[in-house]
Amino acid sequence: MAAHHTVSAFPGKRAAVTKPAPRQPLRLPPSRPPRPAGCPPDDGAAGSGGSFDPPPKSQSHAALLDFLKARSTGLTLLLTCALTLGLSLAPIPEAWRPLPSLQRGPLQEKLVALAVPARFLGGQPVPAPETEVAAGQPTKPTAPPEDEAGEDAGTDVAALPPDQPVVPTVPGIGLEELSAPSLARAVELEALREKMSAQHVDIELNCRKARADGTCEEDGLAPFHKALGELRADTRRTPVRVVHLGDSLVASDYITDVVRDRLQERFGSGGKGFLFITRPASAGRWTRSGRGSDGWTIERLVDTKWPRDRVGWTGVAFTAAGGSQNTKYDAEGARVAELFFLAQPSSGSVQLSVDGRPLQRIQTRGFSKTKSEAAFARVNLPEGAKTLTLTTSGRVELHGVTLETGTPGVIYDTVGLLGGMAEVYLRAQPAAFRAQLRQRKPSMVVLMVGGNEAFFYSRERTTLEEVRAQMKELVSRVRANVPDAACLVMSPIDAGVRTMGGEPVPRRGSKEVSDIFREEARLGGCAFWDAYNAMGGEGAALRWLEAGLMLEDLVHPRAKGSDLLGHLFDLALQRSFAKAHTPLVPVADAPGLQDADLALTRTFDKLRRRESGEALRVGIAQLGASHTASHYFTDAVRDVLSQRFGDAGRGFIAAGKSSPRLDKARVARELTGEWKVEDALDSTPGGVWGLTGIRVVGAPGSKLRIQFCKGCPEEKSRTGRLDLYALDVPDVASPDIRVDGEDIPPDAPPPEPLTTPTVRIRSFPVTGTSHEVEVAAAPNSRVTVLGAALEYDTPGVVLDALGLPGSTSFTLRDMDAAAVDAQLASRRPDLLVFWYGTNEANLVGLDAQGLSGDYTALISRLRKATGNAECLVLGPTDRLAKDASGHWTEAPSLATVLGTLPRVARDAGCAYWSPRAAMGGERAMLRWQRSRPVYGHADGVHLTPEGYERLAASFARDFLSAYEARKKGEPTARMEGN
16 A cells, blocks of 8 residues: 555656655764754865866855855755754645655644654664655565564464463454464454554444335345355355455555454355466565566556556456466465456467366457457366466466355455556556356456545645546446455555654545545445544554554554454454344354363463473373374364473273374283174163273184374383273183283282172382284183273373263263263363263254263262362264265254353363364354365265364364463353353
């Protein structure tokens, strides 16, 4: 949006502006008096080679000349300053005033600001002001300077500086459906918003279609909201496209990438959308373009000699005339590409190649022999495509490429032109503008200009009447060309200028242009978002500069400032959708770890002591269903906690068959001979089972082997304990046991003969890192094994994954209580994590009161059995099922479970965390199924390994954020009643 990038739209009336290289401070000789700030330095006396003065006519004349020469510098400075002040205060047009700001505000303060350097007033030194160049001088558009790498990458919540604390999520501002990583970043931006006094500003919907009685039938965003609702309900089979046109604020893609990422996270991604052939400017990011060869001729609508009668809203023509040119795109995840080009007589061709292999050649020759027109060619890409390359042959003019997944989701096209204005987009050839816009079939068009209009207005190079007429025409053109699409107009943001002394002051024009855009949006049936007041209103640019959120040009935000603007716009869009959309599951499902500061105090204190160096063991036991049994989630959480607090061993592994899910953790299981794997799912209540609800029964002579830390580097000094969990049965001989290849002596007979199956836990001291236990059934005898556990005598975390696929909390309730309690107590947990609910959500007619009472009683019982261990309840993931028509819909009792489990956690004294909210809330499973990489399983119930790892990362971040808050004595989020 920088005015210094803008080329004159009215030759002879407006001058393009450029920014010079920073000047070095001028050091005056000591003999010269210091000049006031704001007055230019003199050119100095003539060189030593001679004088240009005329010869003196007399001695007195010579004395006068000597007097004037000795004081010429001071006199010149005084006269220059006097002339500057006089012209600035004179009743002449503002454009002729050297210091127009002297006409606004108290004169004495303005003069002090000009004359006294900022450092003497407690401010910071500032660079030289911008300098105008002569009208008509050719300029080359360049992007604003890029920030340091990684500035917009986000900050770890735990590492936030003191002035950016983790702030609680405020209900109703639009954060509810973000996944945990995005929510964490959004919370950081919320803290920044509060610090900068930026505002949440709602979108003014206005009315696009009125009834006969004058009431509004359809608001300005209705088509967009309807399309998003269809995506959410899984009734839409085409993508929802947004076309966002703007100036350099859009060209950088810092604002719009936040909006794009979040919309695609909430509603699914339909692909990257429209991309330029190569970067249209000599600097800037490559995020919205291919990487082209150096020989492309680039013509822009912002140029003095723009490409007339050829280009539409895409704004840039890329011509290959002097030999073959090429460009390359990252096409990962894309299945459809569409080429935008100019069909013209005698035009050449474009070869499309995928991963270096030719795919299709497109002829760009038009049907007409005399006329050129916008044209398009759509090509399907093979699955797994990584790169797409375009190579030209002959003279070809291209306008861009779109990349899409071919699946429902949001596609957010952006075109940002450096120096863009409404008048610039009106330069587009009307037929091409219409054809390109209709080809995209947008559900919404966003117009984000105004900054350059405000700049020209502040310099009296345009009038508000011209600004109004141009925006009115642009809105009218958009509405006429795509009448079924919503449209939204954004105001310009606040900006500043510098005095001749280098002091930043607010620039006029943004408020006036904003008011005009608001009115024209209302009259044109478009929605309006006030970015000016969202940023903080007049003077916000100066505050953002001081906080490091604004570039020195006082026009362009830095990456972090742009992220904040994108954050505010995204939340405004989400709030507008939430008001128009009826929730599919009408219950509160808050993100984040709830009540952790009340329920997890001892766990957090023990972790703090461990982190401080105390030799402590912190035990965590997670009980659940297939999400726990898969090990992907717990493995990832274990890795995070162990890296920070230490690794005290793998913990419990259930007996069973070989499983590739254990490979990553270097755990191996093997069954040889005749074995039967039994579980508690369909068994009579009261059976004796292992901690996971599983037992394996081996026939005589069969063997079971469990290996821990297989292939790990050996540490002979490490000591530990290996525990074997088995079931001793009356009249059944004890099994043969070997640990690390050594036979274990048989057990002494019990003092009293067994009358019922009894859980027996045998413990063996071990030395080293890798260990193996082997159990063999005695001849003519069976053996029942429940599992084994390995712990080291080193301080750190032990996390047991105790999951049974398909189970519910009722399954655990119905297992023999004494056997479960004894085994769980032997694991010495400090924290019990309960992850049930996903399978309960699929039970038709689930009794909420029964679930609440039974689950609460179960948790209380197990807490008592483990010495009052603390507890954490995890809710269900998003669970979907297909209806009769093949569309996804919520599991029948999902709403019941979501409404009940927070109450269970509160009644049992536990913390609560919602995996569904961390996934993104409503219909998150659908988006996870369609994401790349795929996070959600095709069954609508489970996650992929990548999905479990992503969810685990979200949980670990929330858990550690609550831990950090506990260390600082800060409260964490609270559960709200449903």
